[in-house]
Amino acid sequence: MELEDVPGELLKALEPISRFGGNIQSIMHQRERKTPLGRVPVMLIFEIGDRARLNRVLAALRARGVRVTQLGEREGAVRVTALLIGHIIHTDIRDTIDRLNALRGVRVSDLSLAMGEPGQESAARMTITADDERRVNSAISNLQRIASRKKLLMITSIGAG
Amino acid sequence: MRIVLIGFGNLGRGLSRALVQKAGFLRRDHGLIPRVVAAVDEFGAVVDEKGLNLAGLLKTAEGKGTVALHRGAKRGRLALQVIEGIEADVVYELTPTNIETGEPGLTHIKRAMQAGRHVITSNKGPLVVAFRELDSLAKRCGVEFRYSASVGGAIPAVGLAKKLLAGNKIREIRGVLNGTTNYILTRMSTEGAPFEIVLREAQELGIAEKDPTLDIEGIDTACKITILANSLLGTNAGLKDVKVAGIARVRPEAIRLAQEAGQTIKLVGTAKRGSLEVGPKLVPLGHPLAVGGTLNAVTFELDLAREISITGFGAGPRETSSSLLGDLIDIHRTLGG
Numbered sequence: 001m002e003l004e005d006v007p008g009e010l011l012k013a014l015e016p017i018s019r020f021g022g023n024i025q026s027i028m029h030q031r032e033r034k035t036p037l038g039r040v041p042v043m044l045i046f047e048i049g050d051r052a053r054l055n056r057v058l059a060a061l062r063a064r065g066v067r068v069t070q071l072g073e074r075e076g077a078v079r080v081t082a083l084l085i086g087h088i089i090h091t092d093i094r095d096t097i098d099r100l101n102a103l104r105g106v107r108v109s110d111l112s113l114a115m116g117e118p119g120q121e122s123a124a125r126m127t128i129t130a131d132d133e134r135r136v137n138s139a140i141s142n143l144q145r146i147a148s149r150k151k152l153l154m155i156t157s158i159g160a161g
Numbered sequence: 162m163r164i165v166l167i168g169f170g171n172l173g174r175g176l177s178r179a180l181v182q183k184a185g186f187l188r189r190d191h192g193l194i195p196r197v198v199a200a201v202d203e204f205g206a207v208v209d210e211k212g213l214n215l216a217g218l219l220k221t222a223e224g225k226g227t228v229a230l231h232r233g234a235k236r237g238r239l240a241l242q243v244i245e246g247i248e249a250d251v252v253y254e255l256t257p258t259n260i261e262t263g264e265p266g267l268t269h270i271k272r273a274m275q276a277g278r279h280v281i282t283s284n285k286g287p288l289v290v291a292f293r294e295l296d297s298l299a300k301r302c303g304v305e306f307r308y309s310a311s312v313g314g315a316i317p318a319v320g321l322a323k324k325l326l327a328g329n330k331i332r333e334i335r336g337v338l339n340g341t342t343n344y345i346l347t348r349m350s351t352e353g354a355p356f357e358i359v360l361r362e363a364q365e366l367g368i369a370e371k372d373p374t375l376d377i378e379g380i381d382t383a384c385k386i387t388i389l390a391n392s393l394l395g396t397n398a399g400l401k402d403v404k405v406a407g408i409a410r411v412r413p414e415a416i417r418l419a420q421e422a423g424q425t426i427k428l429v430g431t432a433k434r435g436s437l438e439v440g441p442k443l444v445p446l447g448h449p450l451a452v453g454g455t456l457n458a459v460t461f462e463l464d465l466a467r468e469i470s471i472t473g474f475g476a477g478p479r480e481t482s483s484s485l486l487g488d489l490i491d492i493h494r495t496l497g498g
Contacts, residue, residue, distance in 0.1 A: 081422050081443060085415050112421065114414030123415035125422060153410045155419075157443040158335055158429055158450065 002039035002067045005031070010042065016060035022048040025079070025127070026110045039067070045109060047077075077129050078136045079109070082143060084124045086152035088113065093124065096146055105131035106139045162195050162493060163210075165247060165278070167240050167269050168255030169202040169218075169228050172283050172310070175478025176253065176485045177215045183486070193493045199243045203256075205229025206239040208247055240265065244273045251492060253485065254282040260375075260384055260400060263290035270295055274302045281488045283310035283481065285384045289400055292391040305495055307488035308392070312385045313338060315480035316473040317487065318459045322393045329463035331393055334432040338385040340455035340475045341369045341376040342408050342428045346441075347453045350416045350425055356409060368455060378407035379428060379439040386430030386437055389459075394434055406440035419443055425451050 003009040010029065017024060028043040035041065048054050054073075061068055084096075097108045110127035128143070130136040140156060147154040166173050180187075180195055187193040196212035204227040207213060221231040229236050244252055252273035256266050267287040273280050280299070282288070287295060288311055299306035309319050313336070322331060337343055341363060348359040360377070363369035375381045383403040390396045408428050416426050422443075427450055429442040444451045449470030452458045457475030462468055474480040 081424065083415050083419060083426070083443065085410050085412060112418055114412075114418055116412060116414065121410065121412060123412055123418055125415075125418035127422075153406065153441075155411075155415070155426060155441045155443055157424070157445075158431070158448075159333075 001042050001044065001061070002035055002069055003042055005034065005038055005040050009040075012064055013042065013044070013061060013066045016057050016064070017044070017046050017048070019060070020048065020053045020057050022046040022053070022057060041069075077131065078133055079127055079129050080136050080140060081125060081127050081157060082140065083155040084126065084147060084152045085155070086121050086147075086150065088122045088124050088152065089115075091150035091152065096143070096150070097126075099146060100128060100139055100143060103135070103139055103142060105135045162193065162251060162489070162498075163249040164195050164197045164489075165243060165249040165252045165273075166197060166200040166255065167244065167252060168257075168284075169200050169222055170255070170257070171478045172255045172481055172485065173200070173202075173253070174219060174222060175482040176255070177219055178479070179482040179486050181215050181219075187490070191490050191493065192498055193490060195489065198249055199247045200228050201240050201243050202228050203238065205234045205236040206243050207231045207234045208243065209233075210248070240269055241272055244269060244278070245276050249278055251489060252278040252280050254280060254284050254287070255485075256284060258284055258286040258384075260286050260289055260380070263287040267291055267295075271298060274298050274304050274306070277302060277304060279305040279307075279492050281307045281310075281485060281492070283308070283485065285311050285381075285388065288388045288391070289384045292388065293397050296392075305492045307491060308388070309488050310481050310484035312336075312388050313457045313459060313473070314340075314475040314477065315483045316457055316459060316471055316475065317484065318389065318471065319392055320487065320491070321469070321471060322461055326461065326463060326466060326469065329461075329465045331461055331463055332433065333462040334386070334389050334393065334430075334459065335450060335462075336382075336386065336389070336430045336457070336459040337427050337450050337452055338430050338457055338459070338475065339376055339379075339382045339428060340457060341373060342379075342382070343452065343457070344368050344455045345377070346408060346411065346416070346426055346428065349411070349413045350420065353413045353417065355413055356411065377409055379405045379430075380407075382428055382430040382439045383437075386432050386439060389430075390432040390437055394432060396432075396434065396437075398437055403437040403439055405438075408441055411441050420446070427451065 025045040030041045109129040112125045114123045116122045128139045199208040254269045263286040266284040345359045383405045424443040427444045430439045450458045458472040460470040
């Protein structure tokens with residue numbers, strides 16, 4: 001979506017999602033990539049129970065004057081979170097992400113980095129979204145292999161993988 | 162019931178205190194009259210077939226550090242002599258753990274069984290090294306064998322699964338089974354302090370040992386998960402079968418990232434048929450395994466009941482005496498008492 005660059009706009013766009021029971025997974029607010037009209041592109045990923053509710057969210061956004069420029073849907077996506085600890089930047093995080101994204105039906109949908117003190121190890125939290133359980137498990141075992149090759153400690157959820 | 166105590170350190174003393182305090186209760190409510198006929202530590206032994214005065218013995222052990230300085234005590238390494246020579250119903254094996262050889266506990270337990278004594282132990286060493294052997298030796302000798310206190314301190318994990326959940330097939334066992342590492346991870350998450358600082362604090366408080374290797378490298382948890390797997394999943398695993406990672410590399414920033422996603426990091430032991438594992442894991446905040454401080458927790462994944470979790474104190478002489486005494490009452494009942 002594209003939002004006016006004034007205070008309160010993002011909140012205005014988020015409110016209908018939570019009102020209709022959606023669960024926001026990530027927000028990418030790209031202020032440095034303003035459109036020629038001075039609007040800020042925002043990419044939102046959220047989960048919502050069914051199509052009827054999605055339609056209500058979209059109608060509410062339209063009623064508020066929020067411009068939805070692109071809409072993608074994925075049914076029944078499976079998400080998993082993993083932490084990585086180690087020399088994450090030096091072992092090329094970009095390469096780690098590319099390798100996962102290269103798997104069919106898998107993408108890295110969120111990444112947060114916490115840099116350590118100079119010389120210390122860093123930490124990253126990665127969310128992987130996949131079309132189904134099988135693909136998410138294969139992504140996790142792939143990441144496991146990458147992590148051990150790059151000497152990263154990988155922490156997964158209880159019951160995952 | 163005539164009882165022999167092998168080992169009179171923290172746990173032996175904690176149990177003795179409970180026996181003194183609860184003498185009336187045990188007689189009234191359980192028809193059980195425990196009589197400690199011998200107490201042994203590495204320096205000597207005291208024996209009285211009519212029953213030792215535990216209050217007096219506790220005073221000596223606490224003041225002088227050993228039962229060998231009690232009135233009438235004999236000095237020397239006398240455990241095997243007492244186990245085989247003194248008539249008793251139950252032998253408590255409460256000596257320190259050695260995870261490589263299981264000794265001296267392993268020999269104590271075997272000799273006690275061969276002499277026809279029921280055995281209760283808190284000692285992880287023999288259970289990790291020779292669980293199957295001890296289990297079948299107990300059956301061959303026709304004696305009872307209990308080890309509730311070896312896993313989770315006061316938490317009745319083994320008894321809960323074996324008895325009350327007996328109608329289920331256990332699919333998976335997960336546990337936060339080490340109070341020291343749980344304390345460290347909890348402090349790292351609340352204070353944002355680095356591992357080394359929190360470890361030092363834990364050592365000053367006496368929560369972590371001077372050499373904390375077994376705890377922080379996950380080996381203590383691996384021992385406990387091995388015992389749970391062998392006793393509840395019917396495996397015949399040793400420590401070498403457990404894939405182990407410790408917590409030394411866990412950084413406060415990593416815990417913060419986990420918290421931002423509604424999770425925390427715990428050192429979790431996992432046992433399934435065919436895979437035993439210990440390592441830091443993401444646990445949702447509010448999940449039964451997300452216990453704080455030195456607490457322990459165990460979750461069973463079951464075919465009928467789905468999920469059952471228990472939490473409690475995983476260490477401490479008084480807390481652990483709950484398990485040690487529970488085992489004694491359980492044997493008393495099994496024998497028709």
